Amino acid sequence: MNINRKIVHALIVISILFLSLIIYLTYFELFTKDKVIASSYNRRQFETEEKTLRGSIQDRNGTVLASSALEKEQQVRKYPYGPLYSHVIGYNSKIYGKSLLEAKYNDFLLGLNQISMVFGLRDKLSGNMKTGNNLQLTLDHKLQDKASKLLAGRKGAIVAIQPKTGEILAMVSEPDFDPNDQKLVKNWGKMVESKDAPFLSRAAQGLYNPGSTFKILISAAAVEKGMADRLFEDKGITVIDGKKFSNFNGEAHGKINLKTALAFSSNTVFSQVGVELGEGTLRDMAGRVGIGKDIGFDIPVSESIFPYSSMSKTDMASVGIGQGKMMVTPLHMAMIAAGVANEGQMMKPILVSKITTNDGRTIRNQKPSELYNMMSKETAAAVKEMMQEVVEKGTGRNAAIKGVKVAGKTGTAENEFTGREKNREHAWFVAFAPADKPQIAVAVVLEYSGSTGGSIAAPIARDLIAAWVKQ
Amino acid sequence: MRSISKSFKPIYGILLVNLIGFVLLYFYKKPFEKITIYIGLTTMVLTSAIYLFILIKKLGDEYLFLIVSMLASIGIIMIYRLDRELGIKQVIWFTGGTVLFLISYFVFSRWNLWSRLIYLYAGTSLVLFLLTLIFGSDIKGANNWIVVAGFNFQPSEIIKVLYVMFIASYFTTPEKLNIPEITLLERKISVHNRGVFIACVYMFIGFLILQREWGSALLFFIVFYLFLYIYGTGLKTLLFNGAMAFMGGSLGYLFLYHIKVRIDIWLDPWKDVSNKGYQIAQSLFAIGAGGFFGTGLGLGRPDFIPEVHTDFIFSAICEEMGIFGGIAVILLYFLLIYRGFKIALSIREPFGKSVALGLTLMFGFQTFIILGGVTKLTPLTGITLPFISYGGSSLVSSFISLGILQAVSKKAL
Numbered sequence: 058m059n060i061n062r063k064i065v066h067a068l069i070v071i072s073i074l075f076l077s078l079i080i081y082l083t084y085f086e087l088f089t090k091d092k093v094i095a096s097s098y099n100r101r102q103f104e105t106e107e108k109t110l111r112g113s114i115q116d117r118n119g120t121v122l123a124s125s126a127l128e129k130e131q132q133v134r135k136y137p138y139g140p141l142y143s144h145v146i147g148y149n150s151k152i153y154g155k156s157l158l159e160a161k162y163n164d165f166l167l168g169l170n171q172i173s174m175v176f177g178l179r180d181k182l183s184g185n186m187k188t189g190n191n192l193q194l195t196l197d198h199k200l201q202d203k204a205s206k207l208l209a210g211r212k213g214a215i216v217a218i219q220p221k222t223g224e225i226l227a228m229v230s231e232p233d234f235d236p237n238d239q240k241l242v243k244n245w246g247k248m249v250e251s252k253d254a255p256f257l258s259r260a261a262q263g264l265y266n267p268g269s270t271f272k273i274l275i276s277a278a279a280v281e282k283g284m285a286d287r288l289f290e291d292k293g294i295t296v297i298d299g300k301k302f303s304n305f306n307g308e309a310h311g312k313i314n315l316k317t318a319l320a321f322s323s324n325t326v327f328s329q330v331g332v333e334l335g336e337g338t339l340r341d342m343a344g345r346v347g348i349g350k351d352i353g354f355d356i357p358v359s360e361s362i363f364p365y366s367s368m369s370k371t372d373m374a375s376v377g378i379g380q381g382k383m384m385v386t387p388l389h390m391a392m393i394a395a396g397v398a399n400e401g402q403m404m405k406p407i408l409v410s411k412i413t414t415n416d417g418r419t420i421r422n423q424k425p426s427e428l429y430n431m432m433s434k435e436t437a438a439a440v441k442e443m444m445q446e447v448v449e450k451g452t453g454r455n456a457a458i459k460g461v462k463v464a465g466k467t468g469t470a471e472n473e474f475t476g477r478e479k480n481r482e483h484a485w486f487v488a489f490a491p492a493d494k495p496q497i498a499v500a501v502v503l504e505y506s507g508s509t510g511g512s513i514a515a516p517i518a519r520d521l522i523a524a525w526v527k528q
Numbered sequence: 529m530r531s532i533s534k535s536f537k538p539i540y541g542i543l544l545v546n547l548i549g550f551v552l553l554y555f556y557k558k559p560f561e562k563i564t565i566y567i568g569l570t571t572m573v574l575t576s577a578i579y580l581f582i583l584i585k586k587l588g589d590e591y592l593f594l595i596v597s598m599l600a601s602i603g604i605i606m607i608y609r610l611d612r613e614l615g616i617k618q619v620i621w622f623t624g625g626t627v628l629f630l631i632s633y634f635v636f637s638r639w640n641l642w643s644r645l646i647y648l649y650a651g652t653s654l655v656l657f658l659l660t661l662i663f664g665s666d667i668k669g670a671n672n673w674i675v676v677a678g679f680n681f682q683p684s685e686i687i688k689v690l691y692v693m694f695i696a697s698y699f700t701t702p703e704k705l706n707i708p709e710i711t712l713l714e715r716k717i718s719v720h721n722r723g724v725f726i727a728c729v730y731m732f733i734g735f736l737i738l739q740r741e742w743g744s745a746l747l748f749f750i751v752f753y754l755f756l757y758i759y760g761t762g763l764k765t766l767l768f769n770g771a772m773a774f775m776g777g778s779l780g781y782l783f784l785y786h787i788k789v790r791i792d793i794w795l796d797p798w799k800d801v802s803n804k805g806y807q808i809a810q811s812l813f814a815i816g817a818g819g820f821f822g823t824g825l826g827l828g829r830p831d832f833i834p835e836v837h838t839d840f841i842f843s844a845i846c847e848e849m850g851i852f853g854g855i856a857v858i859l860l861y862f863l864l865i866y867r868g869f870k871i872a873l874s875i876r877e878p879f880g881k882s883v884a885l886g887l888t889l890m891f892g893f894q895t896f897i898i899l900g901g902v903t904k905l906t907p908l909t910g911i912t913l914p915f916i917s918y919g920g921s922s923l924v925s926s927f928i929s930l931g932i933l934q935a936v937s938k939k940a941l
Contacts, residue, residue, distance in 0.1 A: 060758060060759065060760075060761065061873050063757060063758040063760070064758055064869065064872055064873055064885060065869075065873070066757075066758075067754050067757075067758060067863075067869075067885075067889065068866070068869045070754075071862075071865060071889075071892045071893075071896070072862070074896045074900075075858055075861070075862050075896065076901055076904060077905070078858055078896065078900065079855050079858055079901060079905070082815070082846075082851050082854060082855065083851065083902060085812075085815065085816070085817070085903070086815075086820060086851050087820065090815075090816040091816075093812050093813065093816050094812075094813055094816040094817060096798070096801065096802050096809065096813070098802065098809055098810075099809075099811075099813040099817075100808070100829070100832050101813060101829055101832070103815050105878075106830060254936075350550045411582075
């Protein structure tokens with residue numbers, strides 16, 4: 058019967074529609090759901106948050122840096138050291154949301170993994186409060202405190218790394234802010250509008266011209282090209298393609314080798330070395346240390362940049378003395394120093410070393426891993442020796458510590474004020490120690506300080522290194 | 529007796545679901561309310577009694593009612609979990625619905641005149657539509673409610689049944705719609721009965737659009753169009769009506785703000801998630817929160833979804849009973865529709881055949897339209913989920929339809 062055949066067609070249409078519903082639902086559950094339910098309009102998220110006691114955050118020795126407690130039925134996030142960790146841990150506020158580690162590790166802090174969802178059902182039924190997981194950081198509270206005191210409120214950043222493991226020991230940025238909720242509410246409006254950008258984690262996100270600290274990498278490239286023993290003529294000033302490159306205060310050093318040129322941060326020599334190395338080698342070196350690449354870190358980090366499409370001779374000379382258009386973060390500069398210290402191997406920076414449940418089970422353990430192979434062991438050894446000379450005899454003498462061999466490099470970086478206003482340069486110092494068995498690498502930057510890296514940044518690095526090495 | 533005890537098995541499943549559901553609700557909702565137990569018992573006793581009645585009196589297909597009472601049970605459990613008062617009302621409606629189911633079964637079987645009442649169906653519908661237009665009040669953005677003695681009543685739900693009867697009558701005896709030749713300016717104009725029929729259908733759809741019942745309008749059109757296809761009215765008619773639908777849809781999208789909004793939200797609900805896209809976003813959050821196995825009854829937050837007890841009940845089921853629970857509900861509907869098709873295919877009597885087909889298509893597409901809508905597979909048009917959504921009009925109309933289908937199934941045996 059004709060009609061019955063067509064009725065079957067209608068049945069087929071409906072079957073296909075219903076089947077597509079089932080397939081679509083399964084697809085939604087498997088693939089699109091995660092993105093959808095993470096929306097901030099999903100009130101269920103806050104629901105779980107209120108029913109979970111947020112995990113705590115500790116330093117490498119177990120000092121509690123952030124924890125949650127119940128006060129009058131309300132959960133309160135406490136940061137006992139106030140602003141000290143504001144640029145590492147960030148804040149966790151019902152009003153303003155979350156930032157930095159509090160944001161990145163939110164799911165862990167709330168214990169939102171699938172397994173605990175199943176086992177958490179018991180708590181859910183009984184109304185008991187669930188507890189989240191705890192984070193252990195690689196930071197050392199004493200060192201962090203020391204770094205903050207050394208910076209003493211001046212705008213800038215300090216980063217300290219363990220060269221062998223990539224563990225961050227201290228990371229301070231100024232200006233900072235108090236992340237405790239009451240203070241945050243009180244100061245929010247002022248801080249958002251502030252020109253000083255107190256919410257910018259300068260250590261990981263501030264991009265600065267590296268200044269003469271970049272000569273470390275130029276030296277490495279020069280050593281690779283066999284220029285280590287060559288004698289250069291330093292007359293205090295040189296002209297490349299009509300542009301003048303002069304030493305600090307115009308001093309002339311005479312006939313010097315690469316080591317001495319680095320020790321006294323000779324712009325005359327390094328501008329010429331930059332040109333001789335050429336665009337290819339400069340680019341290659343920048344790439345090898347991760348400039349222009351995503352480092353990948355536990356908190357948001359800016360990418361260091363090398364923004365040349367093609368380079369003229371004056372560009373190469375500028376890069377040679379570290380003043381070109383490239384920009385680096387203090388974290389990255391510390392990693393580069395640590396890389397030299399670690400025989401040319403740059404390690405992946407680690408901030409969160411361990412995640413444990415409330416009853417002490419470890420659910421994640423971060424092991425050190427190599428990020429980039431910057432240079433050969435031999436080159437690294439040669440550069441290390443040159444950097445020791447900087448501290449022993451050159452511009453970095455202020456970083457010398459009795460009984461500890463320190464390797465370092467000063468930097469005084471130009472910025473948007475250069476040429477318009479005097480005394481607005483950034484002061485840099487990067488270093489590591491002890492030179493024969495490095496335990497710590499440090500980068501210090503002071504914004505718009507108007508002073509040289511050797512005079513104000515080096516002493517900070519010295520005191521910080523001394524505090525760690527003599528511990 | 530042996531055959532009864534043998535085929536009694538599926539009902540154990542339904543009773544078990546009710547038992548587990550209501551015991552859970554009793555213990556979960558503090559303070560303990562005895563009413564929970566009464567509600568559960570009423571549902572279980574009623575379901576078993578009517579099922580036994582169907583078996584013993586041999587009232588045709590024994591599975592139709594089983595499938596539907598499973599759906600209704602899930603609905604009652606879910607609605608009661610969302611809102612105790614609405615749950616109690618829903619059980620009352622369910623009781624009334626089952627009574628009407630039996631009444632419509634007997635009324636439809638008793639007399640044989642139903643295929644001859646085509647003018648009555650069209651006329652009653654017209655009156656109901658006009659009453660809605662004149663006395664209708666605006667509830668939830670659709671102007672399709674009449675308030676009688678404190679009861680909100682949705683005439684379009686009853687019109688659904690009348691509409692199927694109308695279509696079925698036409699395809700059984702098309703000549704009933706023949707109208708005499710009209711003499712206009714000395715020229716004789718004759719209109720084929722199919723023209724009259726199509727005009728009547730468009731009148732139905734036109735009224736629904738006036739009341740902003742987009743979902744029902746779409747549903748009516750789909751059923752009408754499939755009838756045109758199945759009863760072989762020719763390619764020309766199909767093309768003409770297809771073109772009309774396409775034109776209507778395009779004009780609606782261009783000029784009717786409501787339709788444009790619905791399609792825009794479907795394409796991207798996140799653009800205006802705090803406002804227009806809020807409802808569908810909440811629905812997706814609920815479905816996502818449930819995962820495959822659900823949060824468990826009473827442990828999710830489906831109450832975050834606006835209108836969760838009517839149009840969005842499926843999202844609540846998905847949240848607390850999981851996607852697997854949701855898929856089980858879809859399969860139950862599929863079983864119901866399959867039984868309906870089986871009846872339509874096996875019966876020889878033309879009127880019964882088209883009635884069974886029409887009611888089945890109604891159930892099938894209504895389910896798909898709302899399920900597709902709340903899961904964002906298709907644009908959302910407000911329409912109830914048969915037998916599960918909260919609402920007296922919807923439940924009553926669905927049970928009347930089921931009673932008629934049951935009566936036809938008896939003839940099919």
